[in-house]
Amino acid sequence: MKRKVINDPVYGFITIDNELIFDIINHPWFQRLRRIHQMAMAQLVYPGAVHTRFHHCIGAYHLMRYALFELKQKGIDITPEEETAAKIAILLHDMGHGPYSHALEGILAIDVHHEDLSAAIMVQLNKEFNGQLQMAIDIFNDVYHKKFLHQLISGQLDVDRMDYLTRDSFFTGVSEGVIGYDRILKMITVHEGDLVIEEKAIFSVEKFLIARRLMYWQVYLHKTVLVAEQMLRKIMLRAREIGATSGSPFLNKILHTAKEDIVIEHMLTDFCSIDDYDILSAIKLWMLHEDFVLASLCTAIINRKLLKINFVEENEIDAALTKYKQSIQKNYTNIDEKVVSYFVFGGMVKNQLYKTDYEKIKILYKNGSIKDISQVDNALMYKNLATAEQKYYICYLSN
């Protein structure tokens, strides 16, 4: 196996030095992640945010490599097999994401969620790779006995989050999202089988949580991003409703399969054949569609003439919806009552800093005791940690 080095503007160089990992990356289903944007429609606000889920997975793999190296340096027992398995698990953690990721999740393949797809895809890949992925799957599913390996993949301080915050911050240019991933990874260790973090990293962890909060409100849930992603969903729903087809046979099949006919295991090939390119091409085609609703939503998103969006108080939503619907029906004769909700609709977004019930962040004190970060005296977030914040929004057509 010759070593392969990948240039990464975020971390410098990423090294691949294992043949199995190399082969997994070269698998068409993994290569397909090159064609799925990490941040869906955020690029309409942050033009640099065009990086891909492929890049994120490679980046999370790099942080896993770094984390395991640090843990081994601290004397934590990790076998070469476990190391490879943990790296594979993080590489594959997002395999179940489809076109435009979260923005179309549950919409394209009705009510199918990416975790279930990821699981099914891993099972299939494990067959192709003659069972070599079994330990990775066990770690991913949290049935492997060294729990900390799973916690590195999925937890409050996992390498998935560390990579996406770092990477999304880099590509959007939102410098406030920068986290000290290297400092945090230098200070993790394992205590009674759990991933814990040393006391002196407490301010870096606070900072990490705040950076995440900021990225949510400023980037992921930015108003313009929100409305664009909602329009994307409306487009797909309308296309299904009226039976519109695109140039992609795989997309057509996924989109027009009734919910009761879906069997995840049977749809894997179709699912892994579609990506952002199929969606956007379909939208471009539908700009010419005879259905006014579909055509106008498609044209709007391609030319970036989006619906308006406001944040409102919860109790103002109904009145606002009524007001805008009436206004539209007065001004647009071709938008009747049946379709007006494609042009006026509301919703809610939520952002919770820290879920105290699970995915805890455990702080290891010098005296050997452990505290959950939400219990640390003087810690800034203390009482605020567990409170979820939510915002209500309303989208509407306006001339």
Add this chain to the structure above:
Amino acid sequence: MKRKVINDPVYGFITIDNELIFDIINHPWFQRLRRIHQMAMAQLVYPGAVHTRFHHCIGAYHLMRYALFELKQKGIDITPEEETAAKIAILLHDMGHGPYSHALEGILAIDVHHEDLSAAIMVQLNKEFNGQLQMAIDIFNDVYHKKFLHQLISGQLDVDRMDYLTRDSFFTGVSEGVIGYDRILKMITVHEGDLVIEEKAIFSVEKFLIARRLMYWQVYLHKTVLVAEQMLRKIMLRAREIGATSGSPFLNKILHTAKEDIVIEHMLTDFCSIDDYDILSAIKLWMLHEDFVLASLCTAIINRKLLKINFVEENEIDAALTKYKQSIQKNYTNIDEKVVSYFVFGGMVKNQLYKTDYEKIKILYKNGSIKDISQVDNALMYKNLATAEQKYYICYLSN
């Protein structure tokens, strides 16, 4: 006009504070540049290199704004109208680029070059904007009397190059491509109508030329990038040859118009309707095509199983071509003589540091004299400046 601020990971924030410029950016033909990658297939080697031509144009606009600010600070006479015109000219300089830019130039629309398309598009936009773009067009075409404005757009040290080197270096992570654009722009001035650069910037200019050279060999003309882009061309040529159509009516029209039927002015709407998404969707569709040549090239590029590529000496090309063609015809029964050149072919790439005949870099000395950089004593590149370097390559299918 309220000011609009765009986050840019490269420069921080980019400010738009002119209504006409704002409207141009919002034009669907400009928004379309969001869907054209700046670096075509380079992302197959540098996964971060997925930024768009839209982003580059906005970035070059930012550098133009900065350059004009510096020149005005030095007392150079630039009217507000000229400033707006120069900014518009650089915004629009790449409008004629089609899908995958240089990689498919002259291929999609047979023998049509992006400069001619840019010119035609500007004329059309000028009509839509009631003649407000005329000065920008004059500057772009180098018929405006203040020549330095054109030189900022197109020359050895123009803001186009400064942005693309800086930006491509940023997104690829090739730190050696970093140039000191800010130092250079601090040291430009105007002498007898020409853009010149102060003596003390001479080392930064040297460095700029070297960084460009490095980016060419290491990134733009990287072997894997080369072969991927050649395969892209072969795919389009084959699709035309066998009359393959895609789901995009506009792409079909552009691709299958005979050379003699092309009238640039008549194709603008079709041309501005296609982008990287149409091309990649077509390729994905053609993976299923009955033509073996088309299907296998398309599958190869989507799954990143590329042809092999070697750099060779010029005099070795013919023998190598013969050898590989014979090998293929022995191993692949479905590749006959008529199509073997889709799987084995050679070519040449060239990189010239500095063209002494035009686009000079003029150095202004403290005593008021002017020298071309190729004439500066002691300057590193001196004799080497004008020598073009070329490399010959050969691509071939190999099992």
Add this chain to the structure above:
Amino acid sequence: MKRKVINDPVYGFITIDNELIFDIINHPWFQRLRRIHQMAMAQLVYPGAVHTRFHHCIGAYHLMRYALFELKQKGIDITPEEETAAKIAILLHDMGHGPYSHALEGILAIDVHHEDLSAAIMVQLNKEFNGQLQMAIDIFNDVYHKKFLHQLISGQLDVDRMDYLTRDSFFTGVSEGVIGYDRILKMITVHEGDLVIEEKAIFSVEKFLIARRLMYWQVYLHKTVLVAEQMLRKIMLRAREIGATSGSPFLNKILHTAKEDIVIEHMLTDFCSIDDYDILSAIKLWMLHEDFVLASLCTAIINRKLLKINFVEENEIDAALTKYKQSIQKNYTNIDEKVVSYFVFGGMVKNQLYKTDYEKIKILYKNGSIKDISQVDNALMYKNLATAEQKYYICYLSN
């Protein structure tokens, strides 16, 4: 006046384009800030933190320039005279800092604080510059009628803090201290004479406060930094106590002037003649001093063999002091009761995120209303903002 450009690794280039400002920077009393470290003893932990107060003042000047530019773009009325005055005021805001800044404040010149010295120095400079600094002084002293100019210099979101957090973060390499100064400065404006910040910057402001908190605990109040700076104070106090002199006549005069003999206006020349070099040279000389206390503290700090330091609970201090004092007296026969407190001592450090009583951060909502950030619903810090955190520490000699 020719423009002068200063290279700054933090902001790129800093431009000086005003003759008076140029002359102020060239004044020996301002040049002296080149010889005062911005972060005193922090370099013993963060080797990069050797930047100077000169650099910080130039940097804060740059941010002031940027802030005023943005405000003018938003239509805020600022005259050229006011612009120059505000720039001068920020340039001079730290003039009263002496060697090792806060670490020796009130120690070298007994109970003299840097604000009083700054004020006296500005008065003196104003004489030398023929009254041209009067408006700057008025802004600095908050008696100028446009209050927002003073708030840019001294407030919760002033350019002083923005520069030192950004700069200290840069030079220490503590990436978590990075703040989005550019985003905040893009979003300030003036409302009824006060500096306010637009609603959409609220997360950046939160982030700014958190970054400051992190820098305090992780850097400024780092245990090792604390003990080194306390040792520095002890050294100066001991030198005064025993009448030790150094090679610097000015330091000798400042150090050995009795409190009742101090007249700030008369000590300016002496004060502005000393800097970190005088202090460190004295310490190096005193390594050879016959007084065991002085010599051993000096040797310890020069060779970085510092006292031990622990954070303790408030109620544990007395017992700990007693314990360590007894231990020392047992082990070191030459440390008697009179001097033991040079080698065992305790103290308290405090860090308050936000002082609600003054220096408010006012948020301007789209509807024109104003709220203090501590009153914003859902804002993370809400109840925690005003709580000061304090830590108790104990330093002691240990073999």
Add this chain to the structure above:
Amino acid sequence: MKRKVINDPVYGFITIDNELIFDIINHPWFQRLRRIHQMAMAQLVYPGAVHTRFHHCIGAYHLMRYALFELKQKGIDITPEEETAAKIAILLHDMGHGPYSHALEGILAIDVHHEDLSAAIMVQLNKEFNGQLQMAIDIFNDVYHKKFLHQLISGQLDVDRMDYLTRDSFFTGVSEGVIGYDRILKMITVHEGDLVIEEKAIFSVEKFLIARRLMYWQVYLHKTVLVAEQMLRKIMLRAREIGATSGSPFLNKILHTAKEDIVIEHMLTDFCSIDDYDILSAIKLWMLHEDFVLASLCTAIINRKLLKINFVEENEIDAALTKYKQSIQKNYTNIDEKVVSYFVFGGMVKNQLYKTDYEKIKILYKNGSIKDISQVDNALMYKNLATAEQKYYICYLSN
């Protein structure tokens, strides 16, 4: 041995995980490097350039660690003892530098060069560390049989140069000095005992040489830096000439020892007791000296009112010297013929890109052959590589 992690703004974190190395770093003679600026007087032009030789040595150590890691990954045989020895050798490579490094080399201790001091200091330290440094010394002196270890410390592409270029570029803010140290270190290997570099790194090597060239002319040999460092030398020479003493007994001893009385081995303690602080304090003291020459040079450098400096042609020097000397003697009655050469003097600086005779850069081709970079066809520098560039300057007092 617990691991120690040092924050470095350039590389992030630097890990020390060896007890002997830890002890060497804690030795007072090594700690003394904290008080020697890496770039002497360059801070008068680049205010950020205040980093220390301590920081550089730690940084070079980090690159050595990285280089050895990469070589081991490629299968090069390096024992743990050799690894430690190579790290120690690079840590100690600059131990012989005195105050203001090159600027005062051969001046303070007459005609003593830092290589000889380094060698003597290492011998002394080896005694203190019971012979544990012997292999490091052998590597440093190039008598160890694995030559590539020495070449990593001293050669055209050594980690010393890589660190100082990277670090000086970082702290000055001269972005053009940025080199791709990580790419180069990824591509080194060992061939027949010699350090060689893989063919594909050739453009990075070119870029490295150009960046070095740029840093020399733009930073290290910047006119203002040159004149300040020459003045520093003149000050020391004058102080010796007139027998001026400072507050530092060690500096006095070093400065006033006659050349014939110098025995390097006997001066180590004195030498290792002085640093930039002793020099600058002496200069501050001498501002008050009765000797006009000494006092005025000292005042000039402290207040940054430097002599003027011009670059001239070699054949213009004599005339210029005469002209300026006459002018001074007319305008300054207290500068007579005997001392005028303290205020008017000339000199030469030289910068050679690549010395072909020794310290070669060897390129390893895929076919196993080796070429010196100066022999590579098409390489930009080809003929220019070996040409040394020199500039003549003249410094003079001017009112």
